[in-house]
Amino acid sequence: MxxxxxxxxxxxxxxxxxxxxxxxxxxxxxxxxxxxxxxxxxxxxxxxxxxxxxxxxxxxxxxxxxxxxxxxxxxxxxxxxxxxxxxxxxxxxEEEAPIIETWVSREGTTIELVHDQRNWDIYYQNNLEETFGTKEAAVAYLREEGFRHKG
Structure with a gap:
């Protein structure tokens, strides 16, 4: 201490x-x-x-x-x-514009990872699916679910 x-x-x-x-x-x-x-x-x-x-x-x-x-x-x-x-x-x-990343599964399902208002949110067809406190946690979740970043 x-x-x-x-x-x-x-x-x-x-x-x-x-x-x-x-x-x-x-x-x-x-x-x-x-x-x-x-x-x-x-x-x-x-x-x-x-x-x-x-x-x-x-x-x-x-x-x-x-x-x-x-x-x-x-x-x-x-x-x-x-x-x-x-x-x-x-x-x-912070008063920044949201960061939006597109992620795709092997099956072709597309979702968005959005950083807005200090959280990392995952959206599927404009519906909020999950919220994380850090990008690392959100990315780990997405990878576990079989998604990859569409760069």
Missing amino acids: LTFEQKQAVIESFPELTKKEISLKRLNYHFEDSLYEKTIVVEKLHPNGNGFVYVGDLLKYEKIANDKGLVNIRDFDEESLKTIIRDAIDYLS
């Missing part, structure tokens, strides 16, 4: 975050360029090492995020902390 000071150093390595002191010696780190009302990326970082990172409804973190979209970072190592902070900043700054 990283110390408070180590977590602070990792968080402050992101120049897009602004530190704000709050009560009980805790710190919040804001992303002022957020495209949404929510600007706090790191919330209530406490000298005891406890704190939270806002990930909203990113499926990648659905198993560890609470109902407010916060993940407790108390036991995170440096690499995990960097990754979740980068994901949080990206989450608050």
